[in-house]
Amino acid sequence: xQRCHEYVEALEExxxxxxVFERELPLCLELVTQAIEACKRELSGTTxxxxxxxxxxxxxxTSNPPQKQDLPRKAAVTEVxxxxxxxxxxxxxxxxxxxxxxxxxxxxxxxxxxxxxxxxIAGAVTGGTGGGGNKKEDxxxxxxxxxxxxxxxxxxxxxxxxxQQLGGAHATPKQIRDLMKVDGLTNDEVKSHLQKYRLHTxxxxxxxxxxxxxxxxxxxxxxxxxxxxxxxxxxxxxxxAGETSTISAANGIYAPLAAPPPAVPQNRQHxxxxxxxxxxxxSHGERGAHSxxxxxxxxxxxxxxxxxxxx
DNA sequence: AAGTAAATAT
DNA sequence: CATATTTACT
Numbered sequence: 001x002q003r004c005h006e007y008v009e010a011l012e013e014x015x016x017x018x019x020v021f022e023r024e025l026p027l028c029l030e031l032v033t034q035a036i037e038a039c040k041r042e043l044s045g046t047t048x049x050x051x052x053x054x055x056x057x058x059x060x061x062t063s064n065p066p067q068k069q070d071l072p073r074k075a076a077v078t079e080v081x082x083x084x085x086x087x088x089x090x091x092x093x094x095x096x097x098x099x100x101x102x103x104x105x106x107x108x109x110x111x112x113x114x115x116x117x118x119x120x121i122a123g124a125v126t127g128g129t130g131g132g133g134n135k136k137e138d139x140x141x142x143x144x145x146x147x148x149x150x151x152x153x154x155x156x157x158x159x160x161x162x163x164q165q166l167g168g169a170h171a172t173p174k175q176i177r178d179l180m181k182v183d184g185l186t187n188d189e190v191k192s193h194l195q196k197y198r199l200h201t202x203x204x205x206x207x208x209x210x211x212x213x214x215x216x217x218x219x220x221x222x223x224x225x226x227x228x229x230x231x232x233x234x235x236x237x238x239x240x241a242g243e244t245s246t247i248s249a250a251n252g253i254y255a256p257l258a259a260p261p262p263a264v265p266q267n268r269q270h271x272x273x274x275x276x277x278x279x280x281x282x283s284h285g286e287r288g289a290h291s292x293x294x295x296x297x298x299x300x301x302x303x304x305x306x307x308x309x310x311x
Numbered sequence: 312a313a314g315t316a317a318a319t320a321t
Numbered sequence: 322c323a324t325a326t327t328t329a330c331t
Contacts, residue, residue, distance in 0.1 A: 146326090148321085148325075148326055149326070172313065187313095194313095
């Protein structure tokens with residue numbers, strides 16, 4: 001029994017190590033977890049003692065007792081791509097793109113693990129995708145689009161941090177990823193985020209359908225660097241001599257961080273002769289009759305939500 | 312492997 | 322309908 005106990009502990013340690021690679025080795029985690037549970041069952045069976053101690057971080061402990069709790073011992077084959085080096089596994093291939101609307105119900109999250117991560121960030125970082133809860137058990141089906149990586153503020157924070165260390169948004173995805181030190185984060189994911197980031201940092205003008213009347217411009221993007229919601233003004237301040245230090249407001253999206261001030265389209269006084277119509281992006285039949293001085297033009301649709309991308 | 316555009320998912 | 326994230330392509 002003693003040995004068994006030690007075995008369990010060994011397994012648990014193993015599991016802790018694997019946990020980090022939840023995304024990459026879902027099956028491993030599952031297997032080890034199973035083993036542990038099996039051992040524990042046996043132990044508790046042998047001994048009257050209910051060794052249910054530190055069960056803290058085991059399988060889903062959803063606060064949903066009255067739920068059909070059939071053991072999820074059905075290893076769900078999850079996509080496991082990035083097998084960089086000696087990729088030992090190459091799961092099932094997904095048959096290219098499947099019909100668009102056909103398969104939406106059959107894919108959710110991999111192995112869910114509450115992951116009572118040790119440090120604060122660990123959770124936010126490691127659990128990258130897990131932004132939300134994973135309900136339905138995924139059913140088989142070889143196809144499974146990669147789980148959407150959720151860029152939690154934590155991740156974005158790291159992203160920015162890395163970006164800084166590399167000075168500027170010219171950093172290469174790989175470099176960034178390395179500095180971020182986030183497990184499971186792939187190059188492509190970073191690349192993608194970077195793309196978005198760049199898109200956003202670039203003068204978000206033109207398309208901006210801002211009516212000059214719209215309250216005080218919540219954020220003026222002056223050659224700034226995009227900063228995560230609130231906070232982290234510090235980061236900016238630290239790194240470079242923050243010339244312009246006007247952190248955007250609450251839902252601020254952009255923040256100033258001394259940078260080679262690109263042409264900054266300052267406030268446009270009600271200049272009407274300004275033909276901002278830079279690109280005739282396809283179908284934009286909004287511009288009906290201009291000469292209409294009708295007041296109707298005013299805020300027709302309040303839906304004009306100042307979009308605030310969140311990371 | 313970096314950039315970028317197109318495809319999808321939310 | 323707008324965005325966020327993934328894929329495909331170069």
